[in-house]
Amino acid sequence: xxxxxxxxxxxxxxxxxxxxxxxxxxxxxxxxxxxxxxxxxxxxxxxxxxxxxxxxxxxxxxxxxxxxxxxxxxxxxxxxxxxxxxxxxxxxxxxxxxxxxxxxxxxxxxxxxxxxxxxxxxxxxxxxxxxxxx
Numbered sequence: 001x002x003x004x005x006x007x008x009x010x011x012x013x014x015x016x017x018x019x020x021x022x023x024x025x026x027x028x029x030x031x032x033x034x035x036x037x038x039x040x041x042x043x044x045x046x047x048x049x050x051x052x053x054x055x056x057x058x059x060x061x062x063x064x065x066x067x068x069x070x071x072x073x074x075x076x077x078x079x080x081x082x083x084x085x086x087x088x089x090x091x092x093x094x095x096x097x098x099x100x101x102x103x104x105x106x107x108x109x110x111x112x113x114x115x116x117x118x119x120x121x122x123x124x125x126x127x128x129x130x131x132x133x134x
Contacts, residue, residue: 009057013129016050020126023047027119037107041098044114048095051122054129055081081128084121091118 023043029036056072058081066072069092077085094110101107 005057005061009054009061009129010133012050012054012057013133016047016054016129017126019043019047019050020122023114023119023122027115032111037111040111040114041107044110044118045095045098047122048091048118051125052092055125058129058132082121082125087117088121091121094118 026040026043052069052072055076056066059066059075064075073085073088076082082088098110
């Protein structure tokens with residue numbers, strides 16, 4: 001059973017890695033058009049979802065029971081997979097916000113947070129799993 005859970009997080013990591021690279025490339029656009037902003041938000045949403053789900057799968061392979069994104073973030077912080085649990089929870093809130101809003105000012109604000117803070121969180125998590133996957 002444990003072996004299946006290890007396989008599961010490693011499979012999820014493959015998709016997380018793909019979404020991470022897409023987000024990384026899209027964030028390299030310095031002055032994004034409206035459509036490119038939409039791409040940044042969409043790639044962020046997908047990447048964030050896969051980041052917490054990879055965390056969940058990994059935590060379950062380590063024997064933890066996780067049922068929600070908040071639980072995954074809190075447990076990952078507790079065992080030091082991630083460093084800034086509060087910022088991760090803010091990233092989760094903004095991820096949920098972008099799914100339900102089409103306000104340009106809100107989108108621009110979230111994109112700024114992605115560039116300044118959230119991408120670093122996701123990048124650090126990506127590095128953690130990349131190291132575990134070798």
